[in-house]
Amino acid sequence: xxxxxxxxxxxxxxxxxxxxxxxxxxxxxxxxxxxxxxxxxxxxxxxxxxxxxxxxxxxxxxxxxxxxxxxxxxxxxxxxxxxxxxxxxxxxxxxxxxxxxxxxxxxxxxxxxxxxxxxxxxxxxxxxxxxxxxxxxxxxxxxxxxxxxxxxxxxxxxxxxxxxxxxxxxxxxxxxxxxxxxxxxxxxxxxxxxxxxxxxxxxxxxxxxxxxxxxxxxxxxxxxxxxxxxxxxxxxxxxxxxxxxxxxxxxxxxxxxxxxxxxxxxxxxxxxxxxxxxxxxxxxxxxxxxxxxxxxxxxxxxxxxxxxxxxxxxxxxxxxxxxxxxxxxxxxxxxxxxxxxxxxxxxxxxxxxxxxxxxxxxxxxxxxxxxxxxx
Amino acid sequence: xxxxxxxxxxxxxxxxxxxxxxxxxxxxxxxxxxxxxxxxxxxxxxxxxxxxxxxxxxxxxxxxxxxxxxxxxxxxxxxxxxxxxxxxxxxxxxxxxxxxxxxxxxxxxxxxxxxxxxxxxxxxxxxxxxxxxxxxxxxxxxxxxxxxxxxxxxxxxxxxxxxxxxxxxxxxxxxxxxxxxxxxxxxxxxxxxxxxxxxxxxxxxxxxxxxxxxxxxxxxxxxxxxxxxxxxxxxxxxxxxxxxxxxxxxxxxxxxxxxxxxxxxxxxxxxxxxxxxxxxxxxxxxxxxxxxxxxxxxxxxxxxxxxxxxxxxxxxxxxxxxxxxxxxxxxxxxxxxxxxxxxxxxxxxxxxxxxxxxxxxxxxxxxxxxxxxxx
Numbered sequence: 001x002x003x004x005x006x007x008x009x010x011x012x013x014x015x016x017x018x019x020x021x022x023x024x025x026x027x028x029x030x031x032x033x034x035x036x037x038x039x040x041x042x043x044x045x046x047x048x049x050x051x052x053x054x055x056x057x058x059x060x061x062x063x064x065x066x067x068x069x070x071x072x073x074x075x076x077x078x079x080x081x082x083x084x085x086x087x088x089x090x091x092x093x094x095x096x097x098x099x100x101x102x103x104x105x106x107x108x109x110x111x112x113x114x115x116x117x118x119x120x121x122x123x124x125x126x127x128x129x130x131x132x133x134x135x136x137x138x139x140x141x142x143x144x145x146x147x148x149x150x151x152x153x154x155x156x157x158x159x160x161x162x163x164x165x166x167x168x169x170x171x172x173x174x175x176x177x178x179x180x181x182x183x184x185x186x187x188x189x190x191x192x193x194x195x196x197x198x199x200x201x202x203x204x205x206x207x208x209x210x211x212x213x214x215x216x217x218x219x220x221x222x223x224x225x226x227x228x229x230x231x232x233x234x235x236x237x238x239x240x241x242x243x244x245x246x247x248x249x250x251x252x253x254x255x256x257x258x259x260x261x262x263x264x265x266x267x268x269x270x271x272x273x274x275x276x277x278x279x280x281x282x283x284x285x286x287x288x289x290x291x292x293x294x295x296x297x298x299x300x301x302x303x304x305x306x307x308x309x310x311x312x313x314x315x316x317x318x319x320x321x322x323x324x325x326x327x328x329x330x331x332x333x334x335x336x337x338x339x340x341x342x343x344x345x346x347x348x349x350x351x352x353x354x355x356x357x358x359x360x361x362x363x364x365x366x367x368x369x370x371x372x373x374x375x
Numbered sequence: 376x377x378x379x380x381x382x383x384x385x386x387x388x389x390x391x392x393x394x395x396x397x398x399x400x401x402x403x404x405x406x407x408x409x410x411x412x413x414x415x416x417x418x419x420x421x422x423x424x425x426x427x428x429x430x431x432x433x434x435x436x437x438x439x440x441x442x443x444x445x446x447x448x449x450x451x452x453x454x455x456x457x458x459x460x461x462x463x464x465x466x467x468x469x470x471x472x473x474x475x476x477x478x479x480x481x482x483x484x485x486x487x488x489x490x491x492x493x494x495x496x497x498x499x500x501x502x503x504x505x506x507x508x509x510x511x512x513x514x515x516x517x518x519x520x521x522x523x524x525x526x527x528x529x530x531x532x533x534x535x536x537x538x539x540x541x542x543x544x545x546x547x548x549x550x551x552x553x554x555x556x557x558x559x560x561x562x563x564x565x566x567x568x569x570x571x572x573x574x575x576x577x578x579x580x581x582x583x584x585x586x587x588x589x590x591x592x593x594x595x596x597x598x599x600x601x602x603x604x605x606x607x608x609x610x611x612x613x614x615x616x617x618x619x620x621x622x623x624x625x626x627x628x629x630x631x632x633x634x635x636x637x638x639x640x641x642x643x644x645x646x647x648x649x650x651x652x653x654x655x656x657x658x659x660x661x662x663x664x665x666x667x668x669x670x671x672x673x674x675x676x677x678x679x680x681x682x683x684x685x686x687x688x689x690x691x692x693x694x695x696x697x698x699x700x701x702x703x704x705x706x707x708x709x710x711x712x713x714x715x716x717x718x719x720x721x722x723x724x725x726x727x728x729x730x731x732x733x734x735x736x737x738x739x740x741x742x743x744x745x746x747x748x749x750x
Contacts, residue, residue, distance in 0.1 A: 038694075038698045038700055039691070039694065039695075040695060040698075040700050040701075040702045042700065042701055042702070043701040043702065043705075044702070045682070045702065045705070045706075047682075067694070067697060067698055068669065068690070068693075068694040068697070072669070072670060072690070075670065076672060076688065076690060076691070082688070082690075082691055082694075083691065084686040084687055084691075294443065294447070295447060295450065297451060307420065307422075311459040312459055313451065313457070315443070315447070315451060315457075316414070316451070316457055316458065316459075318443075319413075319414065319442070319443040319457075320414075320415060322442060322443070323413045323415075323442055325413055325415050325417065326415075326417055326418040326701055326704060326705070327415045327417070327418065327419070327420065329701060330418075330420070330701070330705070331420075
């Protein structure tokens with residue numbers, strides 16, 4: 001029987017390289033999880049997602065409970081069978097998406113009542129219901145239901161919000177049915193206040209989780225504050241458990257967070273940017289819709305192994321986006337996810353080689369050269 | 376050096392099974408050509424198109440001359456290199472699409488002046504310019520520039536229109552640069568009038584083409600009139616040259632036309648229907664958006680070899696269409712093109728086995744059973 005395990009194989013400063021074992025297979029860390037919001041990584045087949053190098057994908061509890069419905073996915077045997085993804089899946093708790101509904105939600109100690117953005121139907125989410133939904137989805141990694149503290153927030157507001165999340169974390173732990181290979185992660189909150197982050201990290205460890213996430217970042221605070229908050233948080237997390245920075249981020253954010261001891265990431269950036277024609281390369285972020293690409297016979301990145309870069313020119317991709325052709329979104333998403341996975345592979349290699357600082361400096365230098373095209 | 380050749384390997388009544396050799400490879404006939412309007416078969420990679428069993432695809436001169444432009448594709452080395460399709464390509468002449476612009480076009484003996492539906496830019500198409508564009512696109516099979524006779528049309532109108540197309544056919548022949556492995560096809564017109572069709576077929580043979588298309592059908596005349604017009608046309612075409620029925624059609628139309636001696640087909644039906652959630656199966660055409668599919672764990676067609684049917688349930692595909700996910704269009708298109716290519720393979724096999732009549736009756740019986748769901 002597979003156990004949920006985290007093996008750290010190499011360290012480099014605060015950074016770690018290793019593997020997580022789950023019910024549906026292994027995750028190489030540091031890991032980037034493509035976002036599969038509505039039971040699909042947009043514009044990609046699961047086989048293509050695997051080819052990019054992804055070991056694990058993320059599903060969104062909020063979207064899936066609304067459509068097609070958690071009980072329905074349960075009847076299909078869970079999210080893996082439903083969407084034909086054989087590897088591990090992490091699901092978020094729904095808290096963050098409900099938080100972004102603002103006017104449509106009502107919160108109390110029990111949980112959140114809200115109306116569907118699709119058809120206005122009333123729904124309720126609580127720690128217990130979130131855990132139940134993630135169980136129906138058959139998530140390998142279930143996230144505790146929390147409140148995402150707004151930014152900016154006073155220390156008082158951030159403290160009250162974090163402490164509510166800690167009471168909810170306790171209820172999540174009680175509701176979660178432990179099974180071999182499955183895990184429950186707690187989420188550190190506390191806004192941008194280091195002492196609140198420390199309090200939250202300790203509260204979660206008192207409850208005891210299989211992994212620890214850092215939530216409430218990448219909410220508009222800027223990279224410097226993200227990094228300093230990480231520095232105030234990570235040292236208070238157990239050294240032998242995976243650490244997941246939620247919703248982050250740009251390639252430079254990921255490199256900086258790995259340097260600070262983070263093992264897991266998710267972000268819509270590579271997929272969403274792909275669908276709008278923003279292409280990541282080591283030297284620049286290209287906006288392929290710009291007219292200057294129309295006659296360019298070069299690939300987006302000559303060194304990239306993805307189908308877009310192996311088989312097509314910038315001029316062709318430009319044409320696909322001008323003509324609003326689906327293949328444009330397909331190829332650009334494939335490229336961006338490949339770029340992200342190759343970055344993670346390079347980070348793992350740099351950690352194993354004890355050369356992460358040099359890699360990060362080189363990456364920073366490349367990023368500084370990069371021209372980011374206006375949209 | 377590859378020559379353009381058509382070898383008939385088997386006959387069954389008027390039907391023929393064989394192969395066409397072109398500069399970019401072989402086409403098994405009877406053949407169905409997926410439509411790649413804007414230098415992409417919508418929602419498909421070229422590799423996926425090949426996996427469905429397609430040997431050749433069709434490109435649209437009208438759309439490509441407007442965007443990205445014929446001279447531009449020429450600079451990219453032609454349509455094959457531009458869109459990464461290694462097999463043969465047939466391009467239409469642009470005539471049919473310009474015909475459908477109605478108010479935006481002005482026609483005279485030389486050709487047609489029209490405004491782009493994209494940005495209103497003025498363009499001119501003539502027999503010479505159409506051939507030049509198709510040369511820039513590097514089409515393996517170039518179609519003569521013709522006028523699509525309206526339907527219904529009086530015999531007088533149909534005769535005048537057909538004779539204009541025959542004068543244009545002569546100019547196309549003169550403008551076409553013959554190269555090994557490349558072909559120019561003439562197009563029979565004449566509306567629904569058998570004597571005009573015969574006159575047109577003979578006029579084209581006097582000029583001399585590498586293949587002969589039947590144009591001006593599938594314009595709303597109904598299947599019975601399509602078939603009777605074919606019966607009045609095909610016997611007047613040379614027996615040793617490929618015959619192409621343009622823009623047809625539904626599976627039953629294709630079976631009936633193969634019985635009447637047609638070798639090649641194109642139609643947007645499998646791709647366009649795929650994007651709207653209409654799925655072809657031997658027993659029914661499913662509208663996957665219907666609520667009754669939401670909880671159905673069965674594949675669309677258990678006997679189908681496509682990725683949709685091997686890996687996903689009707690319930691999942693229903694969800695993708697309800698959520699407007701790109702993967703829905705990708706998988707449904709893949710399925711429908713597989714259905715069409717497997718139909719063509721079955722037709723080729725039935726001809727080789729001398730059993731086409733029985734196959735057609737069986738196909739008709741299946742089609743009669745089929746429930747076609749309302750949209």
